[in-house]
Amino acid sequence: MQTIYLDHNATTPLRPEVLAAMLPYLSAHFGNPSSVHWAGRRAKQGLEEAREQVAALINARPSEVVFTSGGTESNNLALRGALWAARSNRKGLHVITTAIEHSSVLAPLHALTREGFALTTLSVDSNGRVQVDDLTTASRPETVLVSIGLANHEVGTIQPISALSRVTRERGVLLHVDAVQAAGKLPLDVSRLGVDLLSLSAHKIYGPKGVGALYVRKGTGLVPVLAGGPQEREKRPGTENVAAAVGFGVAATLAAQELEVNVAHYLRLTTQLWQGILQRVPNASLNSPERDRLSNTLNVGFAGATGEGLMMGLDLAGVAVSTGSACAAGSLEPSHVLLALGRDTAAAKSAIRFSVGKNTTEQEIERVLEVLPAIVQRVRAAAPAR
Numbered sequence: 001m002q003t004i005y006l007d008h009n010a011t012t013p014l015r016p017e018v019l020a021a022m023l024p025y026l027s028a029h030f031g032n033p034s035s036v037h038w039a040g041r042r043a044k045q046g047l048e049e050a051r052e053q054v055a056a057l058i059n060a061r062p063s064e065v066v067f068t069s070g071g072t073e074s075n076n077l078a079l080r081g082a083l084w085a086a087r088s089n090r091k092g093l094h095v096i097t098t099a100i101e102h103s104s105v106l107a108p109l110h111a112l113t114r115e116g117f118a119l120t121t122l123s124v125d126s127n128g129r130v131q132v133d134d135l136t137t138a139s140r141p142e143t144v145l146v147s148i149g150l151a152n153h154e155v156g157t158i159q160p161i162s163a164l165s166r167v168t169r170e171r172g173v174l175l176h177v178d179a180v181q182a183a184g185k186l187p188l189d190v191s192r193l194g195v196d197l198l199s200l201s202a203h204k205i206y207g208p209k210g211v212g213a214l215y216v217r218k219g220t221g222l223v224p225v226l227a228g229g230p231q232e233r234e235k236r237p238g239t240e241n242v243a244a245a246v247g248f249g250v251a252a253t254l255a256a257q258e259l260e261v262n263v264a265h266y267l268r269l270t271t272q273l274w275q276g277i278l279q280r281v282p283n284a285s286l287n288s289p290e291r292d293r294l295s296n297t298l299n300v301g302f303a304g305a306t307g308e309g310l311m312m313g314l315d316l317a318g319v320a321v322s323t324g325s326a327c328a329a330g331s332l333e334p335s336h337v338l339l340a341l342g343r344d345t346a347a348a349k350s351a352i353r354f355s356v357g358k359n360t361t362e363q364e365i366e367r368v369l370e371v372l373p374a375i376v377q378r379v380r381a382a383a384p385a386r
Contacts, residue, residue, distance in 0.1 A: 003318040004364045009153055009181060009297060009355035010322055015206040017254065018247040022208065025243035032239055034231060043242045050249030054213050057252040058179075058198060059189040061218065066232045067245050070212040071180040071201035072104040075147075077214050077225050077236065078176045078197040079108050082145050083117055085221035092142025094118045098130055099340035100157075101149055105178055109147070118142075126342050127289035128157035135167050145174045150193075151182040154337040154353055155288045156297030158186065165194030174220065180204055180212075184255040185263060185294050196220050202244065206358070207251030211244035262358050266296035269356045269365055274298055276369035281376050287338060287351055301343070301351045305379040310352050313375035319368055322353050 005013075025046055031039030033047045048062070055062040068074045083095060097109055099121050113119050120138045122130055130148060139146075146168050151158050161177055168175040176197040179188060184205040190198055198215040202208055216222055216235065228237030255262075277284050277300060287299040302310060307323035314321055323335070334348035343351075356365075 001318045002367065003320070004360075004368060005320045006354045006356055006360065006364075006368065007320045007322050008357035008360075009204070009353065011203045011209065012206045012357055013359070014208060014247070015251060015254065018207055018250045021250040022243045022247040025246050029242070033242055034229070034239065046246045047240055047242050050245040053249030054200065054252045057183065057188060057256050058200070058215055059191060060215050063233070064190075064215055064218055066214045066216055066235045067240055067248075068212045068214055068236055069210055069241070070203070071102075071178070071199050072212075073225075073236075074180075074199035074201070074212045074214040075102070075104040075176075075178055076108050077222070078199060078216075079105065079145070079147060080112065080225050081222035081235070082174055082176065082197060082220070083112055084223035086144040087117075088223065089221065092140070092144045094120065094140050094143040095145045095147065096120045096122060096135065096138050096143060097147045098122045098124055098149070100124055100128055100152055100154075100337045101147065102153055102178060102180070105147055105149070124157075124340055127292075128152055128155050128337065128341050129289070129292070130159055130164065132160065132163050132167060135164055139167065139171055139173065143171065143173050145176060147176040147178070149178040149181070150188075151179070151186060151294050152337060153181045154335060155299040155341070156181075156294035157289055158182075158292045158294065161193045161195065169194055181294065183252075184259065185266070185296060187259060190215055190217070197222075202248035202251055205251045205255045208244045208247040211241050211248050213248070258358070263295050265358065265360075266294075266356055269360055269362065270295060270298050270354070272362060272365050273354060273356075273368065274300075276365070277372070280369060280373045284376075285347075287341065287343065296356045298354045299338075299351055300354065301347050302376050302380075303347070303350055304383055305350050305376055306383060307349055307352045309379035309382065310375060313379055314352075314368075314372070317371045317375065319371065322355075323351065 029042050031043040033044040051062045051065050055065045122134050165175050174196045177195045178199045180201045196217045201212040283303040285301045334345050338348035
């Protein structure tokens with residue numbers, strides 16, 4: 001059976017060039033980068049070259065890049081580290097986020113409220129977009145941090161970060177941006193965005209799982225979440241995963257080089273997919289915004305069907321999609337993102353996310369459009385009458 005992978009927002013396949021770069025650091029170049037002898041120096045060289053490559057992806061200084069285990073750790077380090085630093089400096093204890101953030105942002109922020117921090121959650125419009133005026137209104141004298149994702153993981157909405165950062169800069173408030181889904185799909189420049197902290201993850205850009213990075217603007221206070229050694233400029237202790245970092249560096253370089261070509265390819269495929277759905281499947285609705293969204297992402301609702309049923313039906317046909325964030329897989333609750341966009345529970349539960357990749361073909365999209373109508377019809381027929 002032909003298999004088609006349309007869940008690239010969950011993870012991407014490891015590129016052959018990335019694997020080839022990693023292999024020497026899984027064998028001959030095995031040293032600990034903190035060691036001062038020849039084996040350690042060789043590993044350190046690979047680690048620092050990777051740091052330069054990741055920094056180049058976002059136009060940052062290499063010294064501002066901290067390697068982590070992935071996007072979740074980067075988000076936790078940014079939020080906990082910045083807020084703990086603010087508390088130790090006797091600054092305010094108020095933080096602002098949005099209702100559609102990834103769980104790796106919302107969960108630590110809710111946990112921090114139990115430590116005495118105050119949290120304001122901004123609503124979004126029907127396209128999932130934050131209004132600049134809402135951020136201005138929510139800001140207080142005691143606000144010390146704002147955390148907003150550059151591009152949403154479920155519907156692909158792109159936030160006006162540059163405009164939002166003007167508000168935070170005017171008030172001397174730190175801005176953290178989760179750019180995990182944006183990397184490889186949008187140009188990233190930390191100076192133009194005006195951010196202080198920015199999270200990345202390698203496995204979203206055809207790199208290895210288990211490695212990410214946090215950009216920390218020079219001079220930004222950050223208390224380490226973990227206690228241990230002096231690695232990563234004393235911001236993230238523990239021996240670095242050198243092979244994974246090297247792979248991340250190569251993936252970052254390739255993502256920057258191929259950005260324009262890949263974005264155009266993604267847009268052709270998602271346009272083909274959405275136009276085909278409109279023509280072949282009645283009562284389908286687009287949850288993703290038509291403009292200012294990730295070119296590779298389509299979140300579609302199929303009234304009268306369940307997203308779980310559609311996902312399983314497509315899986316049996318060899319097509320991999322998702323009902324939302326991979327981190328929420330298995331949850332019976334409707335998507336908090338779609339609810340925040342104003343969709344009711346039934347509509348939120350009828351949605352599936354298609355996310356194409358660099359190797360997705362037009363022929364694969366056509367195959368999906370061939371099998372999808374019958375699957376939707378079958379799932380709708382099996383749904384209990386309301």
